[in-house]
Amino acid sequence: MLQVYLVRHGETQWNAERRIQGQSDSPLTAKGEQQAWQVAERARSLGITHIIASDLGRTQQTARIIAEACGCDIILDPRLRELDMGVLEKRHVDTLTEQEEGWRRTLVNGTEDGRIPQGESMQELSVRVQAALADCLKLPQGSRPLLVSHGIALGCLVSTILGLPAYAERRLRLRNCSISRIDYQESPWLASGWVVEMAGDISHLDAPALDELQR
Numbered sequence: 219m220l221q222v223y224l225v226r227h228g229e230t231q232w233n234a235e236r237r238i239q240g241q242s243d244s245p246l247t248a249k250g251e252q253q254a255w256q257v258a259e260r261a262r263s264l265g266i267t268h269i270i271a272s273d274l275g276r277t278q279q280t281a282r283i284i285a286e287a288c289g290c291d292i293i294l295d296p297r298l299r300e301l302d303m304g305v306l307e308k309r310h311v312d313t314l315t316e317q318e319e320g321w322r323r324t325l326v327n328g329t330e331d332g333r334i335p336q337g338e339s340m341q342e343l344s345v346r347v348q349a350a351l352a353d354c355l356k357l358p359q360g361s362r363p364l365l366v367s368h369g370i371a372l373g374c375l376v377s378t379i380l381g382l383p384a385y386a387e388r389r390l391r392l393r394n395c396s397i398s399r400i401d402y403q404e405s406p407w408l409a410s411g412w413v414v415e416m417a418g419d420i421s422h423l424d425a426p427a428l429d430e431l432q433r
């Protein structure tokens with residue numbers, strides 16, 4: 219049975235400031251680096267064989283720390299990038315106009331085709347992250363990959379495996395450097411395919427990032 223670990227990158231400057239990143243980028247904070255070292259320590263104990271990361275800076279920075287602990291190379295995969303949030307990228311959430319907040323809400327409460335102007339729909343995101351996950355099945359027998367990606371991208375992956383619409387990702391709290399695990403099982407009596415073993419575990423962190431409500 220293939221076990222795939224999913225890690226959201228460490229806290230960034232813009233996460234802490236409540237600014238929208240999407241496919242724009244900001245560096246990890248000191249706390250974000252500390253979280254990355256703690257998730258790396260946990261990853262080392264899990265026998266990770268491959269680290270596959272979104273090619274954005276914050277995920278590469280997190281992946282480098284995990285790779286150092288696990289002694290693996292990093293494979294970059296742009297399909298693991300965060301949702302493209304179009305014209306709202308780089309904006310502070312507290313400065314959005316009513317109309318802009320409405321665009322953001324279509325993602326939160328959403329419809330499959332809802333998108334921020336010049337951005338990507340949840341459906342489009344779902345297709346590319348599912349394709350990246352499917353490629354893990356081509357790794358050699360006995361591999362145990364760890365994917366380093368983003369809050370919405372990973373939430374979308376877990377939601378759609380559960381049979382929920384992609385926009386249900388906002389119902390999952392995947393904090394910075396949380397770990398989730400999904401397994402690929404083939405079974406005559408249980409569901410065959412991807413199964414969620416755990417989601418959003420932060421028991422390895424002594425400095426979890428606050429969730430958005432607490433900031």
Ligand SMILES: O=C(O)[C@@H](CO)OP(=O)(O)O
Binds near residue numbers: 226227240241367369
């Ligand atoms: O892009 C962002 O602002 C957030 C949204 O959840 O994603 P990330 O996980 O990259 O911080």
